[in-house]
Amino acid sequence: MTDFPLEETRVEKPDKSFFVPKLCNACDHSPCVQVCPVGATFETPDGAVLVDPEYCIGCRYCIQACPYGTRFLNPITGVADKCTLCYHRIHNGQQPACVENCPTQARLFGDLKDHDGPLNQFLREHKIQVLKPHLNTYPKVFYSGIDKEVR
Numbered sequence: 234m235t236d237f238p239l240e241e242t243r244v245e246k247p248d249k250s251f252f253v254p255k256l257c258n259a260c261d262h263s264p265c266v267q268v269c270p271v272g273a274t275f276e277t278p279d280g281a282v283l284v285d286p287e288y289c290i291g292c293r294y295c296i297q298a299c300p301y302g303t304r305f306l307n308p309i310t311g312v313a314d315k316c317t318l319c320y321h322r323i324h325n326g327q328q329p330a331c332v333e334n335c336p337t338q339a340r341l342f343g344d345l346k347d348h349d350g351p352l353n354q355f356l357r358e359h360k361i362q363v364l365k366p367h368l369n370t371y372p373k374v375f376y377s378g379i380d381k382e383v384r
C-alpha cells in the first residue's frame with residue numbers, strides 16, 4: 234500500500250531509442266589540452282590525451298571544455314580524470330579493457346598509422362561518423378552507423 238494516490242499516466246512510447254557509449258575521443262585538436270592552465274592535460278606522441286595528476290590543480294576548466302562530457306573530477310584524488318584508452322594496457326601489448334571484455338565485440342582498437350591493419354580496413358569498409366564534427370576537434374574515436382540525432 235502507498236499513502237500517495239496513484240494517478241494513471243499515459244506515457245507516449247518513443248519511436249526509437251538508442252544507447253551511445255561515450256569515451257574520451259582522443260581529439261586531435263583537443264579543447265581540454267588547450268584550456269588547461271598548467272599543462273597537466275597533454276597529448277602523448279602516439280595520440281592519446283592524458284592527465285598528469287601530479288600537475289593537475291583540479292580547476293575543472295577541462296571538464297567544462299570537453300564537448301563530449303567525458304571528464305570528471307575524481308572524488309578520491311581531487312584531480313581531473315577520464316578514459317585513458319587503457320594507456321597502461323596498450324603499451325603492454327594488450328587491448329583496452331572495454332575492447333577485450335565486450336561480449337559482442339562491438340569495439341575495435343588499433344593503430345591508425347597502420348594503413349593495412351584491421352582498424353583502417355574497418356574504417357574503409359564501413360560508413361563512419363564522429364561525434365560533433367562541426368566542432369573540428371578531429372576525434373580519433375569513430376562510430377559506425379549512429380543516427381544523425383546523436384552526433
Ligand code: SF4
Nearest residue numbers: 257258260263265299
Ligand atoms: S574527448 Fe574531451 S577529454 Fe577527450 S581529448 Fe577530446 S576534449 Fe579532451
Ligand code: SF4
Nearest residue numbers: 269289290292293295
Ligand atoms: S582540472 Fe587539471 S587537467 Fe583539467 S584544466 Fe584544470 S589543471 Fe588542467
